Amino acid sequence: MSGPAGPHHAPAVLTIDLDALAWNWRFLNDKATPARAAAVVKANGYGLGAPIVARKLAKAGCRLFFTAHLDEAIALREALADPAIEIGVLNGLCPGEEMIYRAHALFPVLNDLGQVAHWRAYCRDVGEHVPAALQIDTGMTRLGLPAAEVERLIADPGLMDGISFRYLMSHMACADTPDHPLNRQQLERFRRAVDAIPHTIAMLAASSAIFLGPEWHFDMVRPGVALYGGRPVDGVENPLRQVVRLDAKILQIQDVDAPQTVGYGASHKIEEPAKIATVGVGYADGYLRSLSGKATAVLDGVTIPLVGRVSMDLLTFDVSKAPSAKPGDWIQLIGPDHPVDALADQAGTIGYEILTGLGPRYARRYLGDAG
Numbered sequence: 625m626s627g628p629a630g631p632h633h634a635p636a637v638l639t640i641d642l643d644a645l646a647w648n649w650r651f652l653n654d655k656a657t658p659a660r661a662a663a664v665v666k667a668n669g670y671g672l673g674a675p676i677v678a679r680k681l682a683k684a685g686c687r688l689f690f691t692a693h694l695d696e697a698i699a700l701r702e703a704l705a706d707p708a709i710e711i712g713v714l715n716g717l718c719p720g721e722e723m724i725y726r727a728h729a730l731f732p733v734l735n736d737l738g739q740v741a742h743w744r745a746y747c748r749d750v751g752e753h754v755p756a757a758l759q760i761d762t763g764m765t766r767l768g769l770p771a772a773e774v775e776r777l778i779a780d781p782g783l784m785d786g787i788s789f790r791y792l793m794s795h796m797a798c799a800d801t802p803d804h805p806l807n808r809q810q811l812e813r814f815r816r817a818v819d820a821i822p823h824t825i826a827m828l829a830a831s832s833a834i835f836l837g838p839e840w841h842f843d844m845v846r847p848g849v850a851l852y853g854g855r856p857v858d859g860v861e862n863p864l865r866q867v868v869r870l871d872a873k874i875l876q877i878q879d880v881d882a883p884q885t886v887g888y889g890a891s892h893k894i895e896e897p898a899k900i901a902t903v904g905v906g907y908a909d910g911y912l913r914s915l916s917g918k919a920t921a922v923l924d925g926v927t928i929p930l931v932g933r934v935s936m937d938l939l940t941f942d943v944s945k946a947p948s949a950k951p952g953d954w955i956q957l958i959g960p961d962h963p964v965d966a967l968a969d970q971a972g973t974i975g976y977e978i979l980t981g982l983g984p985r986y987a988r989r990y991l992g993d994a995g
């Protein structure tokens with residue numbers, strides 16, 4: 625069986641398919657047309673490497689990127705020198721950081737009236753309408769102007785004197801559940817703000833809301849997880865391409881022919897003769913301990929169960945159904961036969977957590993032209 629190529633000693637190889645990533649961006653951009661798609665690359669591009677991901681997407685035509693933190697955005701600007709590419713910081717403006725945004729050609733997402741006032745003062749000081757985004761909270765109760773602040777802003781447009789909002793945005797709470805009543809409520813609240821607050825570009829949808837339909841698209845959409853192959857809508861077949869593949873090398877195989885147990889806590893009991901394969905990945909690599917006794921993987925096209933507890937650096941699989949398995953063979957932990965969301969479901973979590981937890985010890989291999 626052939627494994628991932630390349631000179632490295634890591635017992636596991638994380639393969640990131642940049643062409644699949646670009647395909648996903650184009651798919652989402654087409655789906656949202658006439659709106660255009662930005663890209664959310666926070667948390668190091670959902671664990672896949674923000675600079676490489678962003679350069680590839682910029683080459684595919686993406687012109688707007690978001691990070692969560694200012695420091696992420698400063699680092700991203702190093703990778704995206706083209707001044708026509710805009711980079712915004714979702715988590716908001718901390719007073720005193722205003723000039724850093726301008727110095728690095730970044731823009732803040734202003735999330736309350738205090739931040740709006742600081743930005744206004746800054747624009748007055750520099751005598752320029754420095755671009756910024758305004759986020760309103762339509763139902764997350766997280767970041768963004770709460771409803772009462774939105775009403776104050778609408779009632780007193782003087783609060784916006786000297787500022788122009790390049791983006792007006794909000795974020796959906798339940799868009800992965802198309803029938804949830806909050807979806808339409810958030811849409812109506814956002815529409816009211818779009819009508820009443822001067823702005824250039826309105827954007828509401830992240831990955832899931834793109835699939836709620838054109839009403840949710842406004843001028844731009846803002847996908848994250850779907851770019852990386854994550855399932856945007858629960859219970860519906862995922863139309864995106866898989867971007868991530870994680871293969872781990874079998875370090876050792878034990879043939880067990882007497883009743884015995886596997887791993888810490890002796891949690892898995894072997895009653896029948898079995899072949900147990902050990903690979904060098906563990907919870908320190910983001911393979912969640914909660915997958916103990918629940919995960920599966922794929923070897924030679926055969927689905928094999930994880931047995932025993934997940935250790936810090938090791939996993940054990942029952943490979944009895946793949947009798948030709950031998951040390952050096954590769955087990956697919958994540959990939960086309962076992963997508964990120966399938967593993968997430970087994971852990972009782974979401975694909976986002978699996979992706980952003982992918983550890984630093986994997987040998988990382990990027991497929992496709994890096995752009």
Ligand SMILES: *Cc1c(COP(=O)(O)O)cnc(C)c1O
Nearest residue numbers: 664795830831846847848849850
């Ligand atoms: C994370 C985030 C996104 C992207 O969300 P996905 O569900 O990954 O597409 C978009 N907008 C905001 C405000 C976010 O925090």
